[in-house]
Amino acid sequence: MSNFLSTLFEYGKCVFGNQSSPSTKPPLIYQFLTGVADFAIFTGRYFMELIKPPYEFKELLKQSYRIGLQSLPLVGITGFIMGLVLTVQTRPTLAEFGAESWLPAMISVSIVREIGPVITALICAGKVGSSIGAELASMRVTEQIDAMEVSGANPFKYIIVTRVLATTLMLPILTVFNDIISMLGSLAGVNIHGDVSFSLFFAQAFAQLSFTDVFPSLIKTIFFGFSIGLIACYKGYNANKGTVGVGEAANSSVVLTSLMVFIIDMLAVQLTSLFIDT
Amino acid sequence: MSTETSQHIKLGLFVTIGLLIFAAGIYFIGDAKQLFSRTFSMSAMFNNVNGLQVGNNVRFAGINVGTVENIQIISDTTVQVDMVVDITTQKFIKKDAKAIIGSDGLMGNKILNISAGTVGKPIVENGDMIGTTLPVSFDDMLANLKITTDNASSITNDLADIIANIHSGKGTIGKLFMDTVFAENLDKTIVNVKQGTKGFKQNMDAAQKSFLLRGFFKKKDTDKKSDKK
Numbered sequence: 001m002s003n004f005l006s007t008l009f010e011y012g013k014c015v016f017g018n019q020s021s022p023s024t025k026p027p028l029i030y031q032f033l034t035g036v037a038d039f040a041i042f043t044g045r046y047f048m049e050l051i052k053p054p055y056e057f058k059e060l061l062k063q064s065y066r067i068g069l070q071s072l073p074l075v076g077i078t079g080f081i082m083g084l085v086l087t088v089q090t091r092p093t094l095a096e097f098g099a100e101s102w103l104p105a106m107i108s109v110s111i112v113r114e115i116g117p118v119i120t121a122l123i124c125a126g127k128v129g130s131s132i133g134a135e136l137a138s139m140r141v142t143e144q145i146d147a148m149e150v151s152g153a154n155p156f157k158y159i160i161v162t163r164v165l166a167t168t169l170m171l172p173i174l175t176v177f178n179d180i181i182s183m184l185g186s187l188a189g190v191n192i193h194g195d196v197s198f199s200l201f202f203a204q205a206f207a208q209l210s211f212t213d214v215f216p217s218l219i220k221t222i223f224f225g226f227s228i229g230l231i232a233c234y235k236g237y238n239a240n241k242g243t244v245g246v247g248e249a250a251n252s253s254v255v256l257t258s259l260m261v262f263i264i265d266m267l268a269v270q271l272t273s274l275f276i277d278t
Numbered sequence: 279m280s281t282e283t284s285q286h287i288k289l290g291l292f293v294t295i296g297l298l299i300f301a302a303g304i305y306f307i308g309d310a311k312q313l314f315s316r317t318f319s320m321s322a323m324f325n326n327v328n329g330l331q332v333g334n335n336v337r338f339a340g341i342n343v344g345t346v347e348n349i350q351i352i353s354d355t356t357v358q359v360d361m362v363v364d365i366t367t368q369k370f371i372k373k374d375a376k377a378i379i380g381s382d383g384l385m386g387n388k389i390l391n392i393s394a395g396t397v398g399k400p401i402v403e404n405g406d407m408i409g410t411t412l413p414v415s416f417d418d419m420l421a422n423l424k425i426t427t428d429n430a431s432s433i434t435n436d437l438a439d440i441i442a443n444i445h446s447g448k449g450t451i452g453k454l455f456m457d458t459v460f461a462e463n464l465d466k467t468i469v470n471v472k473q474g475t476k477g478f479k480q481n482m483d484a485a486q487k488s489f490l491l492r493g494f495f496k497k498k499d500t501d502k503k504s505d506k507k
Contacts, residue, residue, distance in 0.1 A: 065285045069292045173296035206306040
């Protein structure tokens, strides 16, 4: 314990006392705190660059296409399977109470409130997070970002702002697609054992849903998208250690964004239950 | 067409369809809650709303026609329930319509059922107060059920006592079922009655053949025949 404190004190003196860096590796807590500070500065710079013209609309559209439309097949297939599986697994329990007619309402509420946003965010964290992390890290290690800075272009605005904004805007739209495709999967699941028409299923589903289910979950996806884009960009933009750094950036992007999705989700549920009587 | 333009068109289509699905979802949810149809409001006073909540459905003839808009306590024995109802239903609801709080199935939400009222009475107007019928609460049902089970318990106890008495041969029925001496006596009595009726029949046959009583029996036969004619 005393060893740890003395090392921390030594590093503190380096930061606040203009002393040269110590020879030993910094402790984990020190790395964590400097990492948090770096990330906060990165986030602040993002907002500064976001509002400052010129705006890179063309690059934004390109990134939106890559992040949004090219993720749709994966999100759609996952959503359909989730809706189907959830329905098939829930049905026996409801059948015990003779409440099978509650399936559409129950599944639709689960999908819209929780499963749709979280599954979409996790799929995007895996697909988009790793791709952004690896792409930016390889740009960093091959000094493309440095070259852009030297040539007078603003790499932060061109690379980071467009990608973060694209994930923030595309995730809610992908979630809407995921929700509706999951409901179609659920309709298929209900019709394996029973006979429920398309119109009856959606009438029952929408009768039970309310705006307090839809809007908080949609606002949640905006934060999911923002965190996925920002963390992946931060990890890729600050990559080092050559080609090993590319792998590390891609890996830590996926891990951190997935973890962040769950943390944001937990906070969103707490906040929603605090303000809205659900 | 360049790749970039094609990508832009596809992206535009993707975003437009996404927004349309979202808008349709919002419309259907709002429609189910009667947010986009023209409505009128009514109120009803209850002593106890039995867990009815704001947003619960209002039903008329088994159809969801509105929602509960507000619930407020007026006094210690009165709760006012305000509801908004689809305007197309207004012409069917009369001034003497009654509201009753029900339940949507055993495990379902509470609902507010409205009866139509009497034919010929004027139609309800916006802001009107309609009458209410006291709902049968689950607690009342349980209280009644308790009385019934107590009665049933008392009856079964009495029945058990009666059967125990019969089993131990107490009382007339107990003796009839369980007392073997009584049964033997009864058996002997029946045998005696049989023998007695047999002897009586023989005596009557002899009396019919006796010259002293023959005239009487012949007269009786003639009366019988004339009655038949």
